[in-house]
Amino acid sequence: MQLTPYSQPSLMESPDETVLIFDGSFEGWLSAVFYAYAHRLVGSPLSIVSSFDHVPNFLANEIWIKNNEEQATRVLIKIKQILPLREVVWAFLSEDAKIYTHLFRVVVYQLDNPNKKVMQNFAHPDVQAVQVAIKKVGRERHRMQAFVRFEDTTQGVYLAKVSPDFNVLPLLGDFFAKRFADQSWLIFDVVRGYGIFYDHTEPKAGVREIAQIDEVVLEDSSVIHTDREPIYQRLWQAYFRHVTIKERINPKHHIAQLPRRYWQYLTEKKGI
Numbered sequence: 001m002q003l004t005p006y007s008q009p010s011l012m013e014s015p016d017e018t019v020l021i022f023d024g025s026f027e028g029w030l031s032a033v034f035y036a037y038a039h040r041l042v043g044s045p046l047s048i049v050s051s052f053d054h055v056p057n058f059l060a061n062e063i064w065i066k067n068n069e070e071q072a073t074r075v076l077i078k079i080k081q082i083l084p085l086r087e088v089v090w091a092f093l094s095e096d097a098k099i100y101t102h103l104f105r106v107v108v109y110q111l112d113n114p115n116k117k118v119m120q121n122f123a124h125p126d127v128q129a130v131q132v133a134i135k136k137v138g139r140e141r142h143r144m145q146a147f148v149r150f151e152d153t154t155q156g157v158y159l160a161k162v163s164p165d166f167n168v169l170p171l172l173g174d175f176f177a178k179r180f181a182d183q184s185w186l187i188f189d190v191v192r193g194y195g196i197f198y199d200h201t202e203p204k205a206g207v208r209e210i211a212q213i214d215e216v217v218l219e220d221s222s223v224i225h226t227d228r229e230p231i232y233q234r235l236w237q238a239y240f241r242h243v244t245i246k247e248r249i250n251p252k253h254h255i256a257q258l259p260r261r262y263w264q265y266l267t268e269k270k271g272i
Contacts, residue, residue, distance in 0.1 A: 017045040018061045022100075024050040026092055029100055030072035030079075032065045033107060048104050053097040082110045087119060087134050093167045094133035102129040141168045145175055147258075149267045150185060151221055152229040157197075158185040159221055161265050169196050173207030188213055233267050240268040 018041055022028030032048045035041075056062070079088060083106070091099055105126040110118045121127050143164075150158035158180070162169075169189050173196050176185065181200060188195030188210070195210040217224055263269040 017047060018063065019054075019057065020046070020048045020063050020065050021051055021054050022048065022065045023067060024052050025067065026089070027069065027072045028065060028067050029092065029103070030075040031068045032100075033075045033104055034068070034071040035063070035065055036104065038071075042108055046101075046104075048100040049097065050095075050100060079107060082114070083107065084119060087130070090137045090171070091130045091133040093170065094137050095167055096133055099129065099133050102126045102133075106130055137166050137168060137171070140164050140166045141171045143262065144168055144172055147262045147266060148172075148176070148187060149265055150180075152226045152232060153221070153224040154226055155224060156184060158183055159217075159224075160185070160187045161190050161218070161221065162187060163191045163261070163264065164189065165261075167192060169194070172196065173198070177207050186210060186213070188218070190218065233270070236267050237270070 020032040020035060020041075022032045029048065036046060036048075051064075076085075079085060088103060088106075091103055103126075106118060109124065109126065110116070118124065119127060119131070122131060144162060148160045148162060150160045153159050167189075169187065169192075172187060176187065176196075177198050180198070181203065184198060184200050186195050186197045193212065195213065197208050197210045199205060199208075222229075
């Protein structure tokens, strides 16, 4: 990458701004970063936006970026050398409309200051935005690890449906593969329309991505429940009722620790 002086343009689009629009994938964002450097756009008013967040602006110079595996790989190698890749990926998975521009500016900031650990400069506005996104994604990942509820199905696969605030499914595979290594399971993100699947009979295949499942099952997974699943659910609900100390119920604290948006797929909350 060729280094050019870093300046911090406004996130707001202006008549002189260039907007790079990518397909929403990490490879697409990496390709956009490559394009910005290859066409000497660093230092000029520049935004990188996902096609899902794109709002046409006829006053801006809008450029649609095509994914390029070779270019994306070159940028990825460079980012690994200068920044913690884990933090970059976690921030990216926040799907915040402005995070792609913030991440690009952090990359530029680090390249312009090779002797600094820029991710520790919390006073920098772009670094600060990235760190906030990382914390949000980390918190959602932790909650998903605790709040995923599997259902026993006639397909020989334990199914769990989730609706996380952020795209954390890529961060859950290793955790559940280790925790349920002797079972086949599928965790499906209803909001984003994809899932992760693990087949215990093919452990070397690891966790794989599933693009879609039957719409009927998405609507009502009880259609593929085994005869045991309703029993499991009643036992689970009974357990939670019996361990609850009524005199110490604190609804406000409970909702703070377990927000209502997670209740939809929690077995112990069904019927509440």
